[in-house]
Amino acid sequence: MGSRWTTMAVLTLAAAEGELRFSELKRGMAGVSQKMLAQTLRALERDGLVGRRVEASKPPRVYYRLTGLGTTLVAPLGSLRAWAEQYMSVVQHHGSAFDAAFPLGGGGGGPAGQDVDGSA
Secondary structure (H helix, E strand, O other): OHHHHHHHHHHHHHHHHOOHHHHHHHHHHOOOOHHHHHHHHHHHHHHHEEEEEEEOOOOEEEEEEHHHHOOOOOHHHHHHHHHHHHHHHHHHHHHHHHHHHOOOOOOOOOOOOOOOOOOO
16 A cells, blocks of 8 residues: 555545546546556556456546455555544644754654653
8 A cells, every 4th residue: 555546546446336437536536647547556456456447449448446355445444544534633733843843854753762742
């Protein structure tokens, strides 16, 4: 599950409850480039998470769907999304505090043995 596009592709296909054409999938994934979507779908197909069907026409129509294995990801990804929605403001707060403490973004985290908020 290498990128946000992978997660988004799986969840978009799951919401469709069937096949989607490449262009339909792209419309459901705001911000993804055609190249990135093609790479993402190829990787998901390679891993057995997405199935691909080509319909002979001019130009060919290509359809994508989740495989049985792909559908097993939907619940865990939904949980991850819910966690992110619940805690994103906390994560952003910690990131801002870290950036303020280490303005160049760097080096070695906070004081030894402590989180940015001072807890151990």
